Amino acid sequence: MERLEHSDTLNTEKSDIVADICAGGSKRNTALRLLYKNEKVKGSIAQYVLNYGGDDEDVRHVFQEAVIVFDRKIREGRFRKDSQWDTFIIGIGRNICRNHMRTKKKWNSLDDKESSKEDLQSAVYADTHYYFKELSGVLSETLEGLKPLCREVLMLWTQDYSMSQIAEMLDLGRPANARKRKFRCMKELMNVIQSRPDLGDYLKEAWKTIK
Amino acid sequence: MEDNQIERLEQFFSGQMEPDEEATFRRELEKNEELQNQLSAYVLAREAVETQLAQQLREQMNDWEGEQSGASGKAPRNDRRKWGLLLIGIAIIAVVYVSCPQSSDLQPGTKVASWDAYAQVQLRSIERSAGEESSIQVLNQLYVDENYEAARLYMEELPDSLRNTSESRLMEGLLSYQAENFKSAMKTFQNVLNETDLHYTVEDAAQYFLLLSKVRMEECSTSCVSALRHYAEDDDFLYKKQSSLLLNKMQASEN
Numbered sequence: 001m002e003r004l005e006h007s008d009t010l011n012t013e014k015s016d017i018v019a020d021i022c023a024g025g026s027k028r029n030t031a032l033r034l035l036y037k038n039e040k041v042k043g044s045i046a047q048y049v050l051n052y053g054g055d056d057e058d059v060r061h062v063f064q065e066a067v068i069v070f071d072r073k074i075r076e077g078r079f080r081k082d083s084q085w086d087t088f089i090i091g092i093g094r095n096i097c098r099n100h101m102r103t104k105k106k107w108n109s110l111d112d113k114e115s116s117k118e119d120l121q122s123a124v125y126a127d128t129h130y131y132f133k134e135l136s137g138v139l140s141e142t143l144e145g146l147k148p149l150c151r152e153v154l155m156l157w158t159q160d161y162s163m164s165q166i167a168e169m170l171d172l173g174r175p176a177n178a179r180k181r182k183f184r185c186m187k188e189l190m191n192v193i194q195s196r197p198d199l200g201d202y203l204k205e206a207w208k209t210i211k
Numbered sequence: 212m213e214d215n216q217i218e219r220l221e222q223f224f225s226g227q228m229e230p231d232e233e234a235t236f237r238r239e240l241e242k243n244e245e246l247q248n249q250l251s252a253y254v255l256a257r258e259a260v261e262t263q264l265a266q267q268l269r270e271q272m273n274d275w276e277g278e279q280s281g282a283s284g285k286a287p288r289n290d291r292r293k294w295g296l297l298l299i300g301i302a303i304i305a306v307v308y309v310s311c312p313q314s315s316d317l318q319p320g321t322k323v324a325s326w327d328a329y330a331q332v333q334l335r336s337i338e339r340s341a342g343e344e345s346s347i348q349v350l351n352q353l354y355v356d357e358n359y360e361a362a363r364l365y366m367e368e369l370p371d372s373l374r375n376t377s378e379s380r381l382m383e384g385l386l387s388y389q390a391e392n393f394k395s396a397m398k399t400f401q402n403v404l405n406e407t408d409l410h411y412t413v414e415d416a417a418q419y420f421l422l423l424s425k426v427r428m429e430e431c432s433t434s435c436v437s438a439l440r441h442y443a444e445d446d447d448f449l450y451k452k453q454s455s456l457l458l459n460k461m462q463a464s465e466n
Contacts, residue, residue: 029271032268036275060276068265068269072261076225077226135258139258139262140259140262140263143260148411148414149411151263152411155260155263155267158257180214183214183217186221186253186256187214187217189256189259189260190249190252190253190256193259194248194252199255202251202255203251203252203255204251205251206251206258207248209254
């Protein structure tokens with residue numbers, strides 16, 4: 001087992017994590033797996049979490065969330081190519097750790113009926129955190145309203161699988177069919193979202209997030 | 212909303228518009244409330260998929276963690292995608308089986324050589340893209356090669372992590388079907404369909420082979436026929452073509 005981890009770490013160093021995540025599909029999966037097994041990155045984030053008073057469960061949570069955010073930022077082209085990818089993900093991990101530990105502290109301090117200025121700030125942050133967490137739940141529900149095939153098409157497309165790969169994997173025939181299906185599914189999902197009254201406020205504001 | 216409008220939203224969202232096109236779009240956006248609503252719905256739709264993707268990645272990472280903390284090296288991991296590949300193989304076999312013009316007697320496993328070659332080529336290409344050899348692929352190959360007894364024995368050797376899945380239970384049903392133990396196959400397919408949160412490849416396969424087993428048992432009642440008719444017209448059903456061919460065969464044998 002030790003030998004496997006060591007070899008995985010070496011592979012992470014040799015491979016171009018950023019390029020592989022951008023390439024999408026199976027290359028992305030392999031890159032993320034190697035990244036998750038990279039002891040150097042995990043160790044740096046773990047050290048930070050432990051210094052913040054976190055435990056093993058916090059380390060796992062923070063590291064996993066850091067990988068998720070890192071993956072998304074890379075796919076969305078929000079990584080400067082002159083930066084080091086490992087410094088980038090460790091920075092993400094530190095931010096997540098701070099937010100996570102503040103949130104955790106908020107609940108503990110409320111239990112203890114303490115209300116210092118710092119706790120209050122943490123509480124405000126935590127409220128925001130839980131507000132967005134609630135939105136995630138509603139959005140997941142909207143996706144559940146689609147047919148499984150539609151969900152699969154949109155998930156694969158978001159992971160940057162090509163239309164010909166999607167067509168092959170889902171037995172849709174020509175790539176043009178996959179592309180057509182993707183548009184149809186996106187339209188369906190948008191209709192589901194627009195029909196949800198609990199998303200009304202977000203529907204008024206979400207377009208402003210693209211500036 | 213037309214496809215090209217969604218494409219426009221997509222280009223704006225991902226920053227792929229030409230500068231002058233983007234400026235026009237932004238001007239339109241400021242004035243047009245309908246466009247604002249469409250863009251907001253698009254943003255939230257993308258967020259919904261990202262939320263789901265994050266959840267999927269979390270589950271995958273938990274699996275990788277289990278891998279690190281002592282799974283025995285020889286045991287294959289529960290990999291839905293590879294089960295998915297197996298089911299694509301099964302779908303190909305279903306095409307082979309039902310679309311074979313000479314196999315009018317609906318015997319399980321009856322195939323035409325050219326179709327068989329086609330299936331083999333397809334499966335090899337799928338396996339190449341899947342990467343390393345795995346137990347699932349071996350099982351896949353045994354099933355495609357019609358080594359059903361070997362596949363059954365092989366299944367018994369699979370670790371619990373692979374056996375305790377709806378995909379595995381579906382495979383058991385398929386092997387019962389191929390052994391012409393239709394009653395047991397029907398029961399297994401029905402049990403699979405009673406499970407919640409099924410992957411669509413599993414659900415469609417269980418549904419189709421349940422109906423096929425009923426046909427073989429000569430128990431395909433009015434509701435079974437109308438289900439086949441429904442699936443024969445459902446674009447999202449993986450076995451649409453097979454359902455249609457099966458209906459044609461049934462009608463031909465009645466005449």
